[in-house]
Amino acid sequence: xxxxxxxxGRRVLLAAPRGYCAGVDRAVIAVEKAxxxxxxxxxxxxxxxxxxxxxxxLEKKGAIFVEQTExxxxxxxxxxxxxxxxxxxxxxxxxxxxxxxxxxxxxxxKVHKEAVRFANEDYDILLIGHEGHEEVIGTxxxxxxxxxxxxxxGDVQKVEVRDPSKVVWLSQTTLSVDETMETVDxxxxxxxxxxxPPSDDICYATQNRQLAVKQMGxxxxxxxxxxxxxxxxxxxxxxVAKLAGAxxxxxxxxxxxxxxxxxxxxxxVGVTSGASVPEVLVEQVLEWLxxxxxxxxxxxxxxxxxxxxxxxxxxxxxxxxEATALAAARRGAGTGEDSGE
Numbered sequence: 442x443x444x445x446x447x448x449x450g451r452r453v454l455l456a457a458p459r460g461y462c463a464g465v466d467r468a469v470i471a472v473e474k475a476x477x478x479x480x481x482x483x484x485x486x487x488x489x490x491x492x493x494x495x496x497x498x499l500e501k502k503g504a505i506f507v508e509q510t511e512x513x514x515x516x517x518x519x520x521x522x523x524x525x526x527x528x529x530x531x532x533x534x535x536x537x538x539x540x541x542x543x544x545x546x547x548x549x550x551k552v553h554k555e556a557v558r559f560a561n562e563d564y565d566i567l568l569i570g571h572e573g574h575e576e577v578i579g580t581x582x583x584x585x586x587x588x589x590x591x592x593x594x595g596d597v598q599k600v601e602v603r604d605p606s607k608v609v610w611l612s613q614t615t616l617s618v619d620e621t622m623e624t625v626d627x628x629x630x631x632x633x634x635x636x637x638p639p640s641d642d643i644c645y646a647t648q649n650r651q652l653a654v655k656q657m658g659x660x661x662x663x664x665x666x667x668x669x670x671x672x673x674x675x676x677x678x679x680x681v682a683k684l685a686g687a688x689x690x691x692x693x694x695x696x697x698x699x700x701x702x703x704x705x706x707x708x709x710v711g712v713t714s715g716a717s718v719p720e721v722l723v724e725q726v727l728e729w730l731x732x733x734x735x736x737x738x739x740x741x742x743x744x745x746x747x748x749x750x751x752x753x754x755x756x757x758x759x760x761x762x763e764a765t766a767l768a769a770a771r772r773g774a775g776t777g778e779d780s781g782e
Contacts, residue, residue, distance in 0.1 A: 452737040453730055454661055455723075456653035456713035458746045462646030464546030465490045465717045467750040468523035469499070471544045474756050475520060476503050484513040485520045486530065487575050489544065490717035491672035493694050510534055518542065523717075524575035525549040527582020542755045548614055548644045549576055553583050555638055559609050560584030564636075565602040567591050569624050570613030574673060577613055593620065597627040609636040614644040615674040615716070617681060618651055645748065646716045647674050651681045653743035654713055658685030661711035663703055666692045667722050668715030675715030687711060695722065696729040710735055 461469075468489050475483045481503025488496050488506055496506060510533040513519045518540045521530065525545040534541045545553075559566050566588045570577040581588045591600060591610075602608050610628060612621050621643060629635050641648075658664055664682035668675025675692060682690035690711075693699055704710075710730060714723050727738065 450708045451735045452709055452739060453727065453735050454657045454709060454711045454741050455727070455738050456650065456657050456711065457740050457742040458646070458649050458653065458744060460714045460716070460718050460720050460723060462644070462716040463746075463748045463750045464523050464548060464644070464646070467752060468544040468546070469495060471542060471753050471756060472499050472504050472520060473502065474752065475518060475542055478756065479518055483518050483520060484539075485522060486510055486513075486526065487522045487524065488671075489520070489522045491669050491675075492715070492717040492719075493669045494722060495717065495719065510537060510539070513537060513539055515539070520544050522575065523549070525553060525579035526575075527579050529582055530579075540755075542753050544753055545579075546614070546644075547750050548642075549579070551640075552580055552611055552614065552638075552642050555611055555642075556580055556583040556588060559611075560587040562607075563587075564607045564609045565589070565604070567600060567602075567608060567610045567628060567635075568612070569593075569610060569621055570616065571673060574613060576615065576673075580611070580613075591624060591628065594624050594627045597624065597631055600628070600631065602632065605632050606634045608632050608634065609638065611638055612642040613673070614642055615647050615672075615677070616643055617677040618643055618648055619681075619684070620677070646746070647677070649744040649746060650674070650678060650713065650716060653741055654678050654681045654711070655685045656743055657711040657713065657741040658682040658687040658690070661687045661709050662707040663688065663709075664690040664711035664713070665699065665726060666690060666713055666715065667694070667718050667726055668692055669694055669717070672715045672717055675718070678713055678715060682711065682713075693726070696725040699726070699729060701733070704733060704735075711741075 472489050482505045484505050484507055510530055515538040519534055520542040523544055523546045568588050569591050572592050664687040666675055666678045679690045679692050712726055
C-alpha cells in the first residue's frame with residue numbers, strides 16, 4: 442500500500458482477498474451496461490447487491506430499485522439481483538410484459554439447479570440458510586414442496602423427512618463455513634444417510650474472505666469490517682473475527698461511522714470488507730486510520746482469486762431489435778392493450 446509507520450506500535454492488517462467477488466462485480470457491471478444500452482430507467486428487483494453505497498450510486502445513474510415485480514410499469518426492463526429469484530418471479534415478469542435481465546450469481550444458479558435435480562429425484566432437501574434472505578427465498582422457490590429451511594443447529598430437532606435414506610443438504614452461499622458445518626454435523630447425527638451436494642455450496646469468495654479474517658483476527662485487537670448490515674457475508678466476517686480472537690469487531694458502511702473510542706488501547710487494527718463492497722470504501726477507512734496514527738499497513742493474504750464471470754446473456758448479444766420492441770411496448774402501455782387490465 443506504500444504506507445510507512447509513523448507511530449510506533451500502531452499497525453493495520455489488511456485482509457486479502459476482500460471486497461468485490463466475481464458475482465457482485467458481474468451484477469454491478471450488468472446494471473451499468475443496461476443503463477448505457479437502454480437508457481434510464483432500468484428497474485432492479487431488490488438491491489442488486491447488499492451494499493448501501495453501491496445502491497445509492499446506481500440510483501444516481503438511473504436504476505430504480507423495487508421490492509416486487511408488480512411495481513415495474515409494463516414495457517420496462519427489470520433486472521434480477523445477484524441473489525437470484527424463484528421461478529414464479531420470472532412468470533410475474535412475463536405477465537407484466539417486462540424485458541428481463543438475470544444477474545443471478547452463477548454460483549447461486551448452481552444451487553438452484555441442484556435443488557431442481559434433487560427434487561426431480563424425489564429427495565427431501567434441507568436448505569441451510571437464514572429465513573427471509575433473498576437467496577433462500579429464491580432457492581426455496583425452485584421446489585417448495587421438497588425444500589425445508591434449516592436456520593442453524595437449533596432448527597435440526599424439528600426437521601422431519603419422508604424417507605431418511607433420501608435426504609440431501611444444500612446451503613445459502615454466503616454463510617459462515619463453520620456455522621454451516623456445525624448444522625451439517627447435527628443433521629448427519631439425526632439422518633446418518635444424509636447426502637452432501639456434489640460440491641461445497643458456500644462460495645469461494647465467502648470462504649476466502651473468512652479465511653483471511655481468521656488469520657488476521659488472531660493478531661488484531663480490533664477488526665473493522667466494511668459492509669452493510671443487510672449483507673449476510675459481511676455480518677459473518679464480524680462473527681469470524683471475534684471467534685478468531687479479536688477483542689472487538691464492528692461492521693461499518695463508511696469510515697465516518699467508526700467510533701474513535703474503539704481505538705483506545707489498540708495497537709493492531711484488522712480491516713476487511715464484504716463481498717459486495719467497492720474498494721473505495723476500504724481506502725477511506727485506511728485514510729481515517731492513517732490520520733490517527735495507524736499508517737503501517739501489512740497485507741494478510743489467504744488466497745489468490747482469478748475467477749471472473751461473463752455478463753448476463755441479455756447484455757452479450759445484439760439487443761437492438763428487442764430494444765425497439767421494448768420502446769414500442771412502452772408507448773403502448775398507456776392504452777391498456779395486452780396489459781392485463
